[in-house]
Amino acid sequence: MTVRDSEFAAVALLFFASAQGFVVSEPGFGGWDVEPIPGPPGLPLPVEQFYEFQSLDHFDGSNFQYWKQRYFMNNVTYRAGGPVFLMLGGQSAANPVWLVTGAWYEYAREHGAFMVLLEHRFFGESTPTDNITSSSLRFLSSRHALADTAQFIADLKRWYQHPIQDSKVIVFGGGYSGSLAAWMRSHYPYIVDGAVASSAPIFATLDFTEYYVAVTNTLASVNPACPIAIKNATSTMYEWWGQPDKRIIMQKIFRLCDKINHDAILDLTVFFYNLAENFARVVQFNGLDLQFLGLKNNNVTIEQVCDVMRDESRGDSVHRYAAVNSMVLDSIGQECTNVQYTKLITSLNQTNWGSESAKGGRQRLYQRCGEFGWARTSESMKQSFGNFWTFPWNFTSDQCANVIWHTWGGSQVQDKCDETNRFYGGLELPISNVVFVNGALDPWRVVSSNGTLPNAYGDHESILIEGTAHCADMMPPKMTDPPGLVDARKKISDHIGLWIK
Ligand SMILES: *[C@@H]1O[C@H](CO)[C@@H](O)[C@H](O)[C@H]1NC(C)=O
Ligand SMILES: *[C@@H]1O[C@H](CO)[C@@H](O)[C@H](O)[C@H]1NC(C)=O
Ligand SMILES: *[C@@H]1O[C@H](CO)[C@@H](O)[C@H](O)[C@H]1NC(C)=O
Ligand SMILES: *[C@@H]1O[C@H](CO)[C@@H](O)[C@H](O)[C@H]1NC(C)=O
Ligand SMILES: *[C@@H]1O[C@H](CO)[C@@H](O)[C@H](O)[C@H]1NC(C)=O
Numbered sequence: 001m002t003v004r005d006s007e008f009a010a011v012a013l014l015f016f017a018s019a020q021g022f023v024v025s026e027p028g029f030g031g032w033d034v035e036p037i038p039g040p041p042g043l044p045l046p047v048e049q050f051y052e053f054q055s056l057d058h059f060d061g062s063n064f065q066y067w068k069q070r071y072f073m074n075n076v077t078y079r080a081g082g083p084v085f086l087m088l089g090g091q092s093a094a095n096p097v098w099l100v101t102g103a104w105y106e107y108a109r110e111h112g113a114f115m116v117l118l119e120h121r122f123f124g125e126s127t128p129t130d131n132i133t134s135s136s137l138r139f140l141s142s143r144h145a146l147a148d149t150a151q152f153i154a155d156l157k158r159w160y161q162h163p164i165q166d167s168k169v170i171v172f173g174g175g176y177s178g179s180l181a182a183w184m185r186s187h188y189p190y191i192v193d194g195a196v197a198s199s200a201p202i203f204a205t206l207d208f209t210e211y212y213v214a215v216t217n218t219l220a221s222v223n224p225a226c227p228i229a230i231k232n233a234t235s236t237m238y239e240w241w242g243q244p245d246k247r248i249i250m251q252k253i254f255r256l257c258d259k260i261n262h263d264a265i266l267d268l269t270v271f272f273y274n275l276a277e278n279f280a281r282v283v284q285f286n287g288l289d290l291q292f293l294g295l296k297n298n299n300v301t302i303e304q305v306c307d308v309m310r311d312e313s314r315g316d317s318v319h320r321y322a323a324v325n326s327m328v329l330d331s332i333g334q335e336c337t338n339v340q341y342t343k344l345i346t347s348l349n350q351t352n353w354g355s356e357s358a359k360g361g362r363q364r365l366y367q368r369c370g371e372f373g374w375a376r377t378s379e380s381m382k383q384s385f386g387n388f389w390t391f392p393w394n395f396t397s398d399q400c401a402n403v404i405w406h407t408w409g410g411s412q413v414q415d416k417c418d419e420t421n422r423f424y425g426g427l428e429l430p431i432s433n434v435v436f437v438n439g440a441l442d443p444w445r446v447v448s449s450n451g452t453l454p455n456a457y458g459d460h461e462s463i464l465i466e467g468t469a470h471c472a473d474m475m476p477p478k479m480t481d482p483p484g485l486v487d488a489r490k491k492i493s494d495h496i497g498l499w500i501k
């Protein structure tokens, strides 16, 4: 099994739920456990290839170590003189199904492009080091990923027998890999001619409290009674945590993997956080058909969970909240809900490639601690998933302290976020030839471009698609796509046409 994440690596969708039952949603399609799939009938998937001379440390002039980076190519859409389309992997294994489908495949057909998918270091089969101890993970960063991409493009153009030496290069990505696409264009404009950045978070911040506010608002926009019922459930559950008879009920109806230890206050955090993630997952991926990626059917919708939350025949709000939990567990094939902080931490503390955490959980945490933060907290009164202290910002920084740094956490994560924004420019990045695309339902749009890009120049656009979720524009076009989505894809293709002229 591989994991693909909300950090869409190329896909990747971002979330993930592990067998241990802890859940982390990330930007992109990272996250979910994914079984390899054979691909659409009649469309053989390209074989994996490895670029053998990727530098381990791009920023140390005395380091000459190399490693093998995985990539996939497809030239069926290529026409002489056409561009190279490069999809960037995100925080999960690269999925070769992208070489034969997706909206970018349609753009590739239109523009005669040569398609390449490059896996991100430390995910999938792209393993630069022997293990994922914190010491090894110092080579995991977005800056290294960009430098990998630049080196790969240069060597691809030089060595691949195909006549692409002079081709323009357009990069694509969704979620975190969409951020990489934008940064690739702003940092290497002489190597990359344009970027399509789907649902790309570009503003790093430890305290991403707006995430659950956005989830709440999206639920309210579908049904105002929905977040109110959720708030009632979470307030009631907070009271129940202190009552032995009620704990037994929660134990059963929420399908908890272990007995509640009511003295373990961090277990309360994990419990509330995992339940909130159910809704986040539904909202973030609402209506997306992800089966082509090999993800378990993503058939739970905002309407369905809100119908359950308002269905009095199911009992009180806590029982309805539990019913939603079961719906989501069933839809992702997970048996139980983790409530143990120590279990979460023990899993994330594993450092060998064969471990559960190496599917991506530990690497994603490493990047949150060292670059991006994005702690999705319960700290706003405007969200429904628990009061201020149920899952605060230090839930994330404590994980950094416990399993990454093995030292005090505190505000260090915010220092790293500030550094990231200084390096890339945050929402003020200087950039041209870029399209930022976001779905109005997607909570990640809050830290992506909202149209205000004060230092952008030349050709650029930020598109907000009404009624769609995370990375919807990347999905294979369907007859049922809303007009805003159809229109967005047309605009993207038109921009690409300008950039490759
Ligand atoms: C695609 O690649 C194959 C195998 O490498 C090659 O034989 C073929 O000529 C290429 N097709 C095009 C359209 O460039
Ligand atoms: C991790 O790998 C490095 C070299 O790649 C090695 O020096 C170190 O001992 C390894 N650590 C563990 C805990 O396996
Ligand atoms: C939840 O709703 C019920 C029924 O409307 C109400 O009696 C109860 O006081 C509410 N509980 C909280 C904690 O808001
Ligand atoms: C989703 O699909 C699964 C399997 O196909 C089915 O068991 C489940 O009832 C569906 N859930 C919803 C909410 O439609
Ligand atoms: C994580 O693993 C290290 C090394 O194996 C160990 O020393 C440490 O106690 C572990 N930390 C936690 C929180 O489990």
Ligand SMILES: *[C@@H]1O[C@H](CO)[C@@H](O)[C@H](O)[C@H]1NC(C)=O
Binding pocket: 265, 266, 269, 391, 392, 394, 395, 398
């Ligand atoms: C966060 O910090 C508060 C106050 O220091 C502490 O009580 C709480 O246990 C911490 N919570 C988490 C999830 O780390």
Ligand SMILES: *[C@@H]1O[C@H](CO)[C@@H](O)[C@H](O)[C@H]1NC(C)=O
Binding pocket: 427, 450, 451, 452
């Ligand atoms: C976009 O984000 C910037 C920076 O956070 C903010 O100042 C601005 O008001 C936002 N614009 C819109 C239209 O939301």
